[in-house]
Amino acid sequence: MKNMHKKPWFGFTEDKVFGEVMSNKEFCKHVLQGVLPELAIEDIYFPHKQEEINDPEHYDQKDVRLDILVEDYNHNLYNIEVQTTNTDDIARRMRYYAAKADQRYTLKKGSTYRNLKNVYIIFLCSFNLAEKKPIKSKYLTINSDSQTDVLQDGLTKIIINSNGIPSGNETKTLLNLVKLMKNLPISGDAYFDIAQNRIKEINSDEKWRDMIMDYETKLLEREQDAEERGLKRGIEKGINQGMQQGMQQGIQQGIQQGIRQGIQQGIEQGTKEGKKKEKLIGIKKLILALKDFGGNDQQILQRLEKDYGDSFSKEELEKFLKES
Template identity: 50%
Template sequence: MVKKIKPWFGFTEDKVFGMVMENKDFCKYLLEIIIPDLKIKKIDWLDKQVEINNSERKNEAKEVRLDVLVTDHEGRVFNIEMQTTDQDDIGRRLRYYLSRLDLRYTLNKGKTYRNLKDAFIIFLCNFKPKKDDKFYESHHTYSDQDRSKQLQDGVTKIIINSQVSAEGQREELKALAKLMNNEPVKLNKHFDYAQRRIKEINEDPEMREKIMLYETRMLEREQAAGKAGYEQGMQHGIKQGLEQGKIDSAKIILENQLNNGSTLTQATEFVRNLKLIPNEKLEKIIAMYDSHKN
């Protein structure tokens, strides 16, 4: 009997990321090492997997699911996102996430724009970088005519990619990169906690089942959204389009599993268990992946 190989769910897996980050002490520490100039006394509120929709355009506006949403003692809002797949839209994705955040959290009714809360959008990325990408990049709004003039809009966007060399960075950020890359970290109690929690999650059959179920549900939602789009205006070729969508989804999940530290065998087994596509199509994907790798 062939022994079933279990994939490892690392820090970059959505559910694991949320379960590790729900610890306010660790979340506060992570924010402090990413934005060291901020003095965060305490985190007032933290939530994970938050869905933000525009009720007035419920059937039109794209829904947003925020990985981790935090407010601190000064009312500043932090959205921390894990990104494992490069869809070449990170700038526009940042823009849309910020717009949904402003819609719900940064300005209370009856207040003026002067009361708009500072917002920080942090993308933790774990995918192959482009040639000019840096490990740590912070973005603000500047004048095209005078780069020394910054528009005081209260927005900071930060992108960290653990697949770029962290050479020259602070030890804490190097440790964060290792955690994202499923490498052992020996630095302090905060990273000890994160690694211990990840290990607990992977050793808990019930937790693993929840992660598998979550992955499947997310996939079903994507497929349902794709089906609805076809039904609205693309009747021709629906069947072929949906089949291709399943193949594309399988490729993305396989890549995510590999980024999360699984071996190719473990990642293959994980995708096979989801039963998205026939085994022969999955084998073709694996063969293509092997040929590109070699």
């Protein structure tokens, strides 16, 4: 079986590539100054990539992993995120990231609220948020009754829409950033030359490609695990509902008979309709993802045998691979 797929190009908006390119201190500062020309950014400290914020004492709270977190010499804090999928929650995601940044980084113990650092949450979106949206949208906390009354809370949220409409007020750096997000060539800017060269180096390096492929596959597996957990919860819910229905019937027919009927109804409801179907969907997704990442048929089959060999024979897995 011959793999006819070309090796994919991992561009600026791929998580690992984005982190590697934006962790270049000079390039990161150049981008920030282009996005925020109203600021005079003297210099920045070295950026942190994939900065994880969690709270072990509150394990039920959602953790976040910030793509790029950086502070300038005036102690303004910047969180730069890349978003390639429209999950329809950008605004609330920005709110949560800002809250997490405040929780961990912006106010030291013993300081007053006057010492709270300014925070800039910047989302680079490679999808079109809405029709006729500009390339750059800047959001502040304002008085809804007076648009000129800005609450000076130190929080600024910015969305860069690579598919947005130019207003004519964008800096050259911002327009180049949009080109980079679209994998378009850029000339005449030494900082973007560095970024483009680094992206080429990453795509030419088999170790980097393998690392990115493994990272993307793990993300896919995490998504599949979430789907399976949802299925299990559905099965449990079906069993409980079935037991309740059966036990209600059991008042007349006998509690034991009702429990047996309830369990049977729940199992049939939760498993027959979805279990095998979910596995087949997971197999198809994994095959397509691995092909897109440049995996050959032998590598893909080995991965399928590892993940699904307990449920399907090698011949069945080969058939799925051939049909995909």
